[in-house]
Amino acid sequence: MAAGEQRETTRAAIPTGPGVYLLKDARGRVIYVGKARNLRSRLRAYSGSPGVDDPKTAILRSRTAAVDTIVTASETEALVLEANLIKEHRPRYNVRLKDDKRYPFIKVTASEDFPRAHVTRVVPEDGSRYFGPYTDAKAMRRTLRLIRRLFPVRQCPTFRRRPRPCLNAQIGRCLGPCAGGVTRERYAAVVRDLCLFLDGRGQEVLRILGEEMSGAARERNFEEAAALRDRIRDIAKVVEGQRALTAEDVDRDVLAVARRGAHAVGAVVKVRRGKLVACESCPLSVGPETGDDEALEAFVKQFYAIAREIPPEVLVERPLADGETIGAWLEGRAARRVRVASPRRGRKRLLTAFARENAEHALRGVYESAAVPKAVTELGEVLGLSRPPRLIAAVDISNIGGEFAVGTVVALRDGRPDRSLYRRYRTRTVKGADDCAMIREVAARHLARAASGRLERPDLLLVDGGKGQLAAASRALSGAGVRGIALAAIAKREEEVFVPGRAAPVAFPDRSAARGLLQRARDEAHRFSVSYHRLLREAETRRSSLDGVRGVGRARKELLLARFGSAAGVARASERELAEVPGIGPETARRIREALGEARARDRADG
Numbered sequence: 001m002a003a004g005e006q007r008e009t010t011r012a013a014i015p016t017g018p019g020v021y022l023l024k025d026a027r028g029r030v031i032y033v034g035k036a037r038n039l040r041s042r043l044r045a046y047s048g049s050p051g052v053d054d055p056k057t058a059i060l061r062s063r064t065a066a067v068d069t070i071v072t073a074s075e076t077e078a079l080v081l082e083a084n085l086i087k088e089h090r091p092r093y094n095v096r097l098k099d100d101k102r103y104p105f106i107k108v109t110a111s112e113d114f115p116r117a118h119v120t121r122v123v124p125e126d127g128s129r130y131f132g133p134y135t136d137a138k139a140m141r142r143t144l145r146l147i148r149r150l151f152p153v154r155q156c157p158t159f160r161r162r163p164r165p166c167l168n169a170q171i172g173r174c175l176g177p178c179a180g181g182v183t184r185e186r187y188a189a190v191v192r193d194l195c196l197f198l199d200g201r202g203q204e205v206l207r208i209l210g211e212e213m214s215g216a217a218r219e220r221n222f223e224e225a226a227a228l229r230d231r232i233r234d235i236a237k238v239v240e241g242q243r244a245l246t247a248e249d250v251d252r253d254v255l256a257v258a259r260r261g262a263h264a265v266g267a268v269v270k271v272r273r274g275k276l277v278a279c280e281s282c283p284l285s286v287g288p289e290t291g292d293d294e295a296l297e298a299f300v301k302q303f304y305a306i307a308r309e310i311p312p313e314v315l316v317e318r319p320l321a322d323g324e325t326i327g328a329w330l331e332g333r334a335a336r337r338v339r340v341a342s343p344r345r346g347r348k349r350l351l352t353a354f355a356r357e358n359a360e361h362a363l364r365g366v367y368e369s370a371a372v373p374k375a376v377t378e379l380g381e382v383l384g385l386s387r388p389p390r391l392i393a394a395v396d397i398s399n400i401g402g403e404f405a406v407g408t409v410v411a412l413r414d415g416r417p418d419r420s421l422y423r424r425y426r427t428r429t430v431k432g433a434d435d436c437a438m439i440r441e442v443a444a445r446h447l448a449r450a451a452s453g454r455l456e457r458p459d460l461l462l463v464d465g466g467k468g469q470l471a472a473a474s475r476a477l478s479g480a481g482v483r484g485i486a487l488a489a490i491a492k493r494e495e496e497v498f499v500p501g502r503a504a505p506v507a508f509p510d511r512s513a514a515r516g517l518l519q520r521a522r523d524e525a526h527r528f529s530v531s532y533h534r535l536l537r538e539a540e541t542r543r544s545s546l547d548g549v550r551g552v553g554r555a556r557k558e559l560l561l562a563r564f565g566s567a568a569g570v571a572r573a574s575e576r577e578l579a580e581v582p583g584i585g586p587e588t589a590r591r592i593r594e595a596l597g598e599a600r601a602r603d604r605a606d607g
Contacts, residue, residue: 014040022068030089035078056289083305095298098283105132114177130308131198151194200272252313258359266299267359281362310334317352379514389460396525398533407442408529440472447480
């Protein structure tokens with residue numbers, strides 16, 4: 001690989017050619033690996049102003065402490081290196097195939113005199129044929145059992161001559177090469193048919209076997225002709241069960257991704273000679289900040305990084321930003337033309353819809369198979385929801401007389417905090433202490449993000465308060481135009497829970513785990529909003545009280561805050577304690593006490 005040396009890069013030293021970049025956090029861990037046609041241009045996104053629309057870029061910018069770059073000779077080479085580095089480092093913010101271990105392949109040891117078919121997870125360049133990867137190990141084992149029944153090749157791990165045939169040969173599951181029961185040429189023909197079958201060319205296998213059966217019958221070798229007739233019948237049953245997806249005699253793969261929050265599944269529909277021969281599903285590791293387009297493109301790259309078979313045509317449900325580079329890479333691996341396309345209409349568009357349906361079906365299995373805590377299940381039943389509220393978003397407001405009014409939203413996934421979905425909001429449109437109006441504004445802004453796909457949609461939106469706060473959240477939900485989100489409010493005084501359409505509070509069982517789950521969500525939202533409110537008040541106190549004191553610049557202010565812990569701590573300190581801080585002295589200490597005393601007097605007058 002004509003790649004440059006990996007190095008930690010300053011902005012001025014970032015090269016302008018193609019390559020790969022590794023973003024690292026303060027602890028030196030690789031949190032994201034990406035590729036770029038122009039590294040310097042691409043990395044500007046992580047060093048510019050924070051006002052961007054892409055939430056993932058904003059998160060990466062805030063958490064990146066260092067950048068490493070590797071220069072490559074071409075963009076295609078960068079794509080290959082990117083896939084390898086993602087597998088090596090497993091960065092948190094990259095989309096990854098979720099299974100840690102290597103996916104299995106069916107290996108046909110074509111380099112041996114009498115090949116066999118078996119499972120392997122290692123794919124060296126040793127002259128053998130590899131079919132896969134099989135993302136479903138059970139499906140792979142079913143396929144292996146099927147081909148061993150249809151094509152009687154040996155199963156023993158080592159080949160050695162023996163005087164009598166083995167048990168498999170005696171029951172017709174092996175041609176018995178170890179006992180001289182078959183010639184090399186005849187055995188090689190069976191292996192050829194096996195490989196054609198695994199390639200999805202069942203009709204071609206039937207044609208070849210039909211010709212062989214006719215030849216054996218003409219030569220009056222009726223036992224051989226009968227054996228071939230039985231094999232044709234068994235293979236025909238399998239081939240007839242393969243669904244015809246297109247009238248075209250073509251080979252193609254169709255890829256799609258379905259996701260729901262932290263759960264995502266990629267599906268690969270394999271069409272050979274116009275018939276569906278396999279549909280593989282791959283669970284993916286993908287964060288809520290990752291866009292659907294990025295998830296699909298990452299899945300395509302990572303799947304073909306391990307795949308051994310690349311058809312002439314690859315269809316995807318949406319256009320790929322890197323489609324041209326991916327196509328060139330696949331052509332290099334296949335040593336022939338490979339077309340990567342995203343059809344907009346016609347039969348091919350129906351194929352991508354079919355792949356999407358399979359991805360969504362697999363996703364439901366992944367999502368529903370994850371254990372649902374008892375409290376979550378109980379909450380869904382008590383509130384009369386169609387499904388358990390596995391993702392709860394709780395809204396809380398914090399202010400004093402309308403000053404420093406803030407709202408926060410926290411998220412509990414399966415009863416546990418999911419801090420990647422926590423959000424803080426400063427109110428913009430509400431004047432004065434109107435909690436209901438503030439809840440409406442904060443809920444509306446949060447739901448707008450969910451509707452646009454920038455945030456995962458919750459199953460339940462919980463607000464702190466009673467019927468008034470619930471009505472405000474209901475208006476926000478109606479305005480956002482988001483469906484499928486339940487609403488509830490929990491009041492502090494009596495811990496009553498209200499839902500839309502019911503005048504009376506919801507009745508919970510004694511010692512209800514579901515009520516406890518709502519209380520935890522409400523308390524966590526309250527804690528988060530109060531901490532944000534205090535942070536803003538403290539920053540304002542610092543600015544208005546200390547910044548105006550003559551003789552107290554930035555360095556002295558930092559010394560004061562380091563000594564007393566906060567602006568409130570400075571305000572509580574005596575004049576003597578202030579004077580003991582290096583660089584302050586008695587005169588500056590007196591001015592600080594006077595300024596803070598005046599600030600407290602103004603606060604009392606305003607209150």
